[in-house]
Structures are given as structure tokens and as C-alpha cells.
Amino acid sequence: MSRxxxxxIDDLDLVxxxxxxRQVLALPSRWAKAKDRLDAxxxxxxxxxxxxxPTMARGALFVVFFWFGFVKLLGQSEAIGLAxxxxxxxxxxxHFMIMFRALAIIECLIGVLCLIPRMVRWAIALLVVHMAxxxxxxxxxxxxTWQSALVPTMTGQYxxxxxxxxxxxxxxxxxxxxxxxPASLRSLSGITPR
Numbered sequence: 001m002s003r004x005x006x007x008x009i010d011d012l013d014l015v016x017x018x019x020x021x022r023q024v025l026a027l028p029s030r031w032a033k034a035k036d037r038l039d040a041x042x043x044x045x046x047x048x049x050x051x052x053x054p055t056m057a058r059g060a061l062f063v064v065f066f067w068f069g070f071v072k073l074l075g076q077s078e079a080i081g082l083a084x085x086x087x088x089x090x091x092x093x094x095h096f097m098i099m100f101r102a103l104a105i106i107e108c109l110i111g112v113l114c115l116i117p118r119m120v121r122w123a124i125a126l127l128v129v130h131m132a133x134x135x136x137x138x139x140x141x142x143x144x145t146w147q148s149a150l151v152p153t154m155t156g157q158y159x160x161x162x163x164x165x166x167x168x169x170x171x172x173x174x175x176x177x178x179x180x181x182p183a184s185l186r187s188l189s190g191i192t193p194r
Contacts, residue, residue: 054117057172061114061123064165069107072100082155085141086133106130120176124169131162 071077080100087096106126113123138145138159145156152160 054175057168058114062111065107066111069104072104089140
């Protein structure tokens with residue numbers, strides 16, 4: 001405690017309470033230490049999440065796409081009715097099975113490609129095409145996707161949640177290194193090829 005602080009305590013006739021005041025005056029330094037610890041924890045958490053994101057996103061996209069595609073290939077998907085209605089409105093119901101199986105194979109392929117870092121661009125390209133097809137029922141089959149204006153059915157909600165899939169895919173692409181960047185520069189900049 002500085003001499004000025006002690007003088008102030010004396011002037012206020014609070015000498016008897018000096019130990020309490022010293023503790024109160026010490027609080028800012030305790031808060032500063034706690035804030036420093038929280039800031040360090042924050043930085044460490046962000047670094048861990050940043051390092052883990054590509055692997056976690058690859059795994060999550062694999063699980064969703066491969067699993068849902070495989071279930072479609074087995075003929076066990078709940079999406080079959082929606083897919084049939086979409087096919088009837090677009091290419092015709094006669095082409096339903098081939099289109100449904102093609103979609104299932106593309107989903108499985110997207111899942112597998114997401115696991116291979118160098119194939120992320122292909123996975124994203126297929127994913128964009130897939131998302132266009134998967135989102136089409138919102139416009140082409142509104143009776144199955146909307147209860148009323150801006151109120152989706154459960155099926156509509158299932159489709160709309162694909163926004164998160166696209167965000168995860170964009171994040172994965174954001175972690176990829178540019179193809180035009182020489183390998184020597186990637187290693188110097190700390191960017192690993194993905």
C-alpha cells in the first residue's frame with residue numbers, strides 16, 4: 001500500500017479498519033490476475049477449437065452424408081415420400097428409383113470425400129449440387145414442407161437445417177490452403193495442405 005493510501009486512511013480516521021481497506025484495495029490486482037487466467041483459458045480454448053475444427057467437421061459431414069445415403073440405398077429412408085413427390089414434379093415418377101439411388105450414392109461419396117483432406121473441393125462441389133436438390137422441395141413441394149407462410153413442417157425443418165451443413169462445409173473449405181500456393185510457402189506460413 002502506498003504512503004498516500006495510508007495517509008488517506010489516517011485522514012479518514014479509519015486506521016482501525018486499515019486491514020479491511022487493504023484487502024479492498026488489493027481486489028483490483030486479484031481481479032486482474034483472474035482476468036489474465038480467463039483470457040489465457042479463452043485463447044487456449046480458441047486454439048484447441050481452431051485446430052480440432054477441420055477433423056471434427058470432416059467426421060460430422062462424413063457421418064451425416066454417408067449414413068443418410070446408406071440408409072437410402074437400403075430403402076429404409078423416411079425421405080422416400082418427399083423424394084418421390086419431388087421426382088414427380090421434376091423428371092417424372094418413372095425415373096424415381098434411378099434418381100433416388102443416384103442421390104444416395106452421391107451422399108455416400110460426399111461423406112467419403114470429406115474424410116480425405118485433398119478432396120475437400122470435390123466434396124464441397126458435390127455438396128452444393130446436393131443441397132440444391134435437397135432444398136428444392138421447399139419451392140417445388142410446398143404442401144409437404146410448409147404448414148403456412150414461414151412455418152415449416154417437420155420435413156421443412158429437416159431441409160432448412162441444411163444451412164448448418166453448408167456453414168460447416170464452408171468452414172472446412174476456409175481451412176484449406178490455396179492450390180496455387182507453393183508447398184514451401186505453406187510450410188512457412190504454418191498452413192498445412194488440406
